[in-house]
Amino acid sequence: MNEKNLSEKLFKPKFDYPETSTLVTQIKSGQQLTNSFLDSEGNSCWYRAINRLSWQWRGLPFIETEEVLSRISISKKRRSNPNWLDTVVGYQSGNWIYEFWAQATKWQKQADFDEQLTVAESEFEAYHSKCHQSWLMASGFMTLAGYPYFRNDDLANQAVLLAYRYYRHAMDHSPFIVKDLDFNLNDKVIKAILHTPLKKSDPIRAFPVVLLCSGLNDLQIDFYRFFIEHLAPLGIGLLTVDNPSMGNSKHFNLSQNTSIIHQAILEQIRTVPLIDYQNVILLGYRFGANIATRLAYLMPSKIKGLINIAPIIHQIFIDPQMQAKLPMIYRDMLADRIGLKNFSEQQLQAELKFFSLKEQRLLIKPCNVPVLNIFYEGDLLNNIEETKLITSTKSTKLFKIQLLTLKQDLQQRSQNLANWLKDLVFRS
Template sequence: MEPSKNLSESLFKKHQHAKETSSFISYLSESQALLDANQKRSKSAWYRALRRMQWIWQGLDPIEIESVLARIASSGNKHNHPDWLDTIAGYRPGNWSYEWSQQGAIHQRKAALLKGEAASNEYFIASLCFGVASYPHLKGDNLSIQAQVLANKTYSDAMEHSPYVIKQLKIPYKNKKIMANLHLPHTEKSLPVVIVSAGIDSLQTDMWRLFRDFLSKHEIGMLTVDMPGVGANIHWSMTEDSSCLHQAVLNELPNIPWVDHYKVGLLGFRFAGNVMARLSFIEQDKIAACVALGAPIHDLLSDANKFSIMPKMYLDALASRMGKNAVDIDSFSKQVRAWSLKSQGLLAGRKTTVPILALGLEGDPVGSKMDNQSLASFSQGGKAIELRTKSISQGYDQALTSAVDWLKVALKK
């Protein structure tokens, strides 16, 4: 039996009766009634937000995605929530982690038969599948944790076979270590670097294509860091000092020989965009440019009504990052106001010297047009762009091209 199958089976063997993901975070009765009313109105068939376009952009095949979703949807096993297809408990057919892990194992086996970059690409697709198996990465979800082990293992395998240089860094912070992956086109000289983070429901292993297809072509390195409370940074809960881990990474750069710490860019998706923008005010002397993509800056965080109609999965993910197991939506909405950059006084005084590109997609409920304009107006040389595209996938490519162009101009001066 191949080693990959042994690892998968040994990791998941004990979890035939694992708790189902949507039941990890509990809600007080009034909040639960609000969630039930939201579900009645939206009639969503899935607990998880199906990020098809994001997964395709990251490198997954659209036909494969539909095939896995069809296996989940057609399973006859009992659902924990009658409305949601992805709520089968335990590691068995039809369970979200089970089906996506099976798909990851297929690519893992294919990769073992290949060499060089072909093997690397196949291992990376396996890593993406295991990453989706773990999604939305809630604390204490054993199936998610096991899938992350496999995502990290196959990502390491992808790195080993890659023509690029990838180094796993351990950055000291408060008696623990921040795990970050540094990706470089080569090590012939110190290179400009972009610190990259995705949202609160993504892993740093999702970001490979951004480096391979965008940054590496311009001789720019990529340093990926998980958000607090997720992935490699699960030990830390997210607080209103949301940029503390990224700040520690930024301050460590002078000690990393392969990067030019005078040429540092930041790129944050969703909640990480809020974190990167915050860091652009706090550490402006150390940052050349910043891009915040679809980031909640103030609007969503300060509006209790908008916050209360967020789908359960998003609220669960946010609660998990903050270390909560039980939620009262009303008090929760008051607590997240502290993350608003306006509430923190950053969008009230002097402009940051860091040129910030605030990028949004038309009609985005999370990163509003008003947020983007407000953020750009408090940045010297800042700019807000709202992308109008007929397809989200086209929007992703357009957004990333705009982001990399912005960073390239600042980092290549």
């Protein structure tokens, strides 16, 4: 059975799915705060975070994402909240999941067509490259269809399943060897993906690896471009895993022990022959920095270094005024990830304070691994004071990304990150 028929059989559209924004209920909603540009563009006409910067960084074409947003915007269908463009009720045109699913399906059909082409041996590289790109686009748009990945959003969960299936097809055509790995935690399976810097013709060898700790907005399949552009050229692999309550890890609950899944992986990483377990670097992005920094304190002997990008580790978890001003999507995501379906501000505040690493008494002294911290000027969820809470007994480096020179600074950040990794892994 081909991919199209299988998709239609498993995920036949229905019209009685609940609209995503209604799945988490706040007893009292907060004010709207202009979002950090790292997370969205602060447009109150949308329930979801519109993050063109992130989508382009992942490799999704700007024109196509704009076309999808336009189809959602102009819809005349009934919305669960008339103030939000992306709340069209039912799986139909104008609905967020429907429109991004439709865009993903276009790329899935293109990928199916590409794979059926007959090519000469001399054209194999171009053939695989084209198939690889088409499947990546299908996976990327299907990932957006599932956002914000609420656990009780059945239709979105189906989109995420397809996104992972398309990603696996893309990896089959990747020039690099990519392996699915299983780890164990409390009689449950942790599903991770190891992106190796080895091409299919390379001799098998162990290599350093970056263990990714991603944010609450991201799935583990959102970082392939980062691997290709910044890690593979250095001969460094990327090991990804979903955070508790999300994607392939949605059967794990998110608690103040945010690092429980990554900790289990570090404890079992010696069982993966391809990984040089003495050269494991943690990369924490946004909320993922909470996970990565926690691990740096708890398991320093298993970690070579720590990189944090725009870390969220303390203030948002203990400041009720800051929490009250968060856009509703972020409060809903936080509540969903920790298992609150109907909640008041007081309940959310009580739960979140336990996530502060300062409240957990982990930041009262430096950690014992080298640290690279990167923060962004104008970031409303992180600032230099919070970033400076993460220090090391060995070495601490701090890089700033400025808004006025964002493009150039992002390129410089990538080069600084690569140089820091090279020094850490190959010269120490």
